[in-house]
Amino acid sequence: MPLQIYNSYSGKKEPFMSVQEGQASMYVCGPTVYSDSHLGHAKAYVSFDVILRYLRYRGYKTFYVQNITDVGHLLGEDNDGEDRMLKQARELDQEPMVVAENFTRRHFEVMDCLGVIRPDISPRATGHIPEQLEAIEILLKKGLAYESNGSVYFEISKDPKYGELSNRIIEEMQGGARVKVRSEKRHPGDFALWKKAEKGHLMRWRDPFSGWGYPGWHTECVVMSTRYLGKEFDIHGGGMDLKFPHHECEIAQARGLEKPFARNWIHTNILTVGGQKMSKSTGNFITLFDLFKKFDPLIIRYFIAASHYRSVVDFSERALGDANNSLNRLKQTVKKLRDNKQSKIKSKGKYFVEYKKRFCHAMDDDFSTPKAFAVLFELSHEVNNLLSKRDPDQEAIADAECLFSSLGGDVLGIIPESIEKEQVDLNLKGVLDIFVELRTNLRNRKDYENADLIRDRLDDIGIVFKDSHEGTGWEKKNKN
RNA sequence: GGCGACGUGGCCGAGUGGUUAGGCAGAGGUCUGCAAAACCUUGUACAGCGGUUCAAAUCCGCUCGUCGCCUCCA
Numbered sequence: 031m032p033l034q035i036y037n038s039y040s041g042k043k044e045p046f047m048s049v050q051e052g053q054a055s056m057y058v059c060g061p062t063v064y065s066d067s068h069l070g071h072a073k074a075y076v077s078f079d080v081i082l083r084y085l086r087y088r089g090y091k092t093f094y095v096q097n098i099t100d101v102g103h104l105l106g107e108d109n110d111g112e113d114r115m116l117k118q119a120r121e122l123d124q125e126p127m128v129v130a131e132n133f134t135r136r137h138f139e140v141m142d143c144l145g146v147i148r149p150d151i152s153p154r155a156t157g158h159i160p161e162q163l164e165a166i167e168i169l170l171k172k173g174l175a176y177e178s179n180g181s182v183y184f185e186i187s188k189d190p191k192y193g194e195l196s197n198r199i200i201e202e203m204q205g206g207a208r209v210k211v212r213s214e215k216r217h218p219g220d221f222a223l224w225k226k227a228e229k230g231h232l233m234r235w236r237d238p239f240s241g242w243g244y245p246g247w248h249t250e251c252v253v254m255s256t257r258y259l260g261k262e263f264d265i266h267g268g269g270m271d272l273k274f275p276h277h278e279c280e281i282a283q284a285r286g287l288e289k290p291f292a293r294n295w296i297h298t299n300i301l302t303v304g305g306q307k308m309s310k311s312t313g314n315f316i317t318l319f320d321l322f323k324k325f326d327p328l329i330i331r332y333f334i335a336a337s338h339y340r341s342v343v344d345f346s347e348r349a350l351g352d353a354n355n356s357l358n359r360l361k362q363t364v365k366k367l368r369d370n371k372q373s374k375i376k377s378k379g380k381y382f383v384e385y386k387k388r389f390c391h392a393m394d395d396d397f398s399t400p401k402a403f404a405v406l407f408e409l410s411h412e413v414n415n416l417l418s419k420r421d422p423d424q425e426a427i428a429d430a431e432c433l434f435s436s437l438g439g440d441v442l443g444i445i446p447e448s449i450e451k452e453q454v455d456l457n458l459k460g461v462l463d464i465f466v467e468l469r470t471n472l473r474n475r476k477d478y479e480n481a482d483l484i485r486d487r488l489d490d491i492g493i494v495f496k497d498s499h500e501g502t503g504w505e506k507k508n509k510n
Numbered sequence: 511g512g513c514g515a516c517g518u519g520g521c522c523g524a525g526u527g528g529u530u531a532g533g534c535a536g537a538g539g540u541c542u543g544c545a546a547a548a549c550c551u552u553g554u555a556c557a558g559c560g561g562u563u564c565a566a567a568u569c570c571g572c573u574c575g576u577c578g579c580c581u582c583c584a
Contacts, residue, residue, distance in 0.1 A: 041514090061584070074584035102582090114582070197513050198580075247582085269584030270515090276583090299515080300578065309583055336533080337523075342516080342577070352522070352534045359533075362547070392524095400523055404532035411532095414548060478543060485545075496546050503547095 033088065035265075036340065036396045038273065039195055039295045043396055048264045049293065054090035056082065057255040057292070059268035059276070060152065062099040063133035064118040067140055068315035069330070069345055070308040073301040074269045076331055077339035079146040080442060081267075081296070084393050087441045095258050096149035097251060098137075100130035100156050101233055101244055116232055126233050127156075140318040143327040145443040151258055155250035159235045161257060162249045165287055166223045167238070174286040178214040180226030180240025186219045189282045195295065196274035221279050222246035248279035256289050266292030270299050271307075298339045305344065316345075325350050332357040332444045336403050340396075360438060363410040365449045365505075366417050367431045375424045377432035385409045389437050399442070406438055462493065466502045469495065 033046040048054050058078050061067055075096075085092050102115030119126040138148065155162075166182055169175040174188045186192045186200060193199055200219055227234035227242040237243040255263065268277065277295065284291035301308050308315045321330060324347075333353035337343050379386075385405055392401035413430045416422050438445035465484055472481040485495045492507040 059584070062582085067584090071584050077584095193513095196579075199512080267584095271579070271583055274513090274579060275581090298584070300584075302577075305577070307578070307583090311582065340515085341523090344522090349522070349534095355535085356522095356533050366548090398524085400532080401525090404524070407532055411549095418548065473543080476543075482544070489546095494546065497542070497544095498547080499542095 031391070031394055033394045034396055035294050035296065037294045038297045044294070046264075046294070048090065049260070049262050052089070052091060053093065054085045054265065055093045055259040055263040056085075056095070056265040056267065057251070057259055057263060058094070058096045058149075058266075059251060059272055060096040060098050060149075061133075061137055062102070062114065063130045063137060064102060064114045065133060065310060066317040066319055067137045068308060068310070068317050069321060070269075070301045070315065071137075072140075072144055072318055072330060073334050073343060074298045075141055075146050076144055076334040077298040078267055078296075079144075080335055080399060081265075081339070081397055082147060083441050083443060084397060087436070088390075092150075093259060094147075094149045095151045095153065095255060097254050098130075098134050098152050098154045099247075099250065100127070100134070100154050101250075102126075113231075113233070119232065130154075130156075136319070140322070140327075143322060144318070144331050145328070153254045153258065155245065155254075156233070158250060158253055158257070159245065161253040162245045163224070163235075163237060165249055165253050165283065169223065169283065169286050172286060175223055176216065177239055178216075180243065181214060181222055182224040182239060182246075183215050183220040184223050184279065184282060184286075185216060186221070186282060187217055189285060191285065192219075192282050193278065195278045195281055198274065198278070219275075221248060221275060223249055223283075248276055249283060251276075252280050252283045252287070252289075252291075256284070256287075256291070262290035263292060265294045265296055267296040267298070270297045271309075273297055296339075299342050301334075302342055302344045303346070308345065325354070328444060328446065329354045329357060335399050335442055335444060338396075338398060338400055357444060360406060360410055360434075360445065361449055363413050363417075364431070364434045364438070364445055367413060367427060367434065368449070370417060370422065371427050371431050372424055375428045377428040378425065379429060379432070381423075381426040381429040382409060382412075382433055386433060386437070393441070402437070402442070406434070406442075409433065462488075462504055466495070466504065470502060473497075 034043045035046050036043045046054075056078070058075075061071055078096075082092055082094055100115065102113035102117070115126050115129060119129045122129060124132075134152075141148070166175065169184065170177065170182065175182050175184045200217070223246045224237060224239060224243050225246060226240040227244055231242070231244065234242045234244050255266065266277070266280075273295075281291060303314050303316075306312065306314060318327075318330075329350055330353075333350055334343065336353065336356070385408065389402050389405045392398045392405060395401070409430065416426060416430070434445055435447075439447065465488065469481050469484045472478075472484070488495060488504075489507075494505055494507055496503050496505070
């Protein structure tokens, strides 16, 4: 069965047919880098990361482009609004490009923590001004855009298919929306391709229209996606909130430029807090930097990946706590598996083949991670039973370990290559080994009072002792 | 107002005409000196109302409710 992807252009699941066989090209709208990325961004980028990883797992040669928007879009309405980048630059008393550079770095830093694989290319909007101007001139020549007062607008009424992506009819678009007073636009829905720069505007470029200007929002993505992925590529993604106007406007331009553009549109759903959308403008956001102080990034990744990318996820600390418990269940199994595995035995893929099949079947169905996780939990269950036997089959252990590493690790990204051990320095390990020995001696002497004292006091500082037939083991507690 | 998504047991979350999703939390048990972990047992839910059907959480209609987009947003 082929991979099925929900195409939000058609509103249906469609078999994935890539432009070039065996390859998968994907463009995802990246962040506007004027402030720190928050949990809502994580939802989008972790979702696309899982999609990318699964495409790779399925054998596609992937090419992933995600832009960095380093020119601001207007805050308010039309001309009286303020550019976000410039506002932040003024508040931080920094050059706009310094602001962009810093927040770009910080964005990658938090994404790295979340295990999000970096895009192959992260093109900047400001690095593609000539390409954007070129596209704008073509649209002007074709009569799809017009110049007004030094700015250039795309005339949506010239595109008969405008609105097809988001199911909108131009004539009905004003209903309920605020009425624009004065405008350079012919129709309120027309969107800026290029804006005339007022005096003192810090980010501006030479243009053939009024002398100085800066690009509108939607052109960068059309230009950069097609430059690097070709006129026609496989997947164009972004958050649900970008569907209109952003993606609609991209499509209109691509059509005007006679580019076939994206075959599949994937939109990830939003993340809410107490039922309300998390967003920068409402202020109800929590940055990933702050969240990492309390929760391991892997928990956050699990929390996001465990729900379907098209579902709304509601954030709460309680939910993250639950996610942590669930994730621990899988991690415990993998840890035991690795502790029991004999290194010389290699996986031959003989055991648990049904689980792998079911996992892939779930992921083939529009990347249904909730079902995929259920399969992993069932596998975990069976593996735990296997491990509790006296002499578990080593080949089965190797196969199970391999499955968890590939499905849970490579694809879902929630099983690290080594569990716990990496964060523990050697001194701590040495000290703890002494305590284990001491406690064992005390237990053998049935001095439970002092044996338990050691366990309780270590527990207080985040080290958990676990007794079993083979002796006492220990592990670090999770942050929360 | 327009467009769209959605409403499943305490919470999260699959399912989609008749047969166990899965996880967390809770309860009881096994193991253990006691814990922890693991394992076993335990929940008969599908917003409401009407209709189709031998049979509906699943199809159809209506109602109610929640959320998103229509302004920058992932």
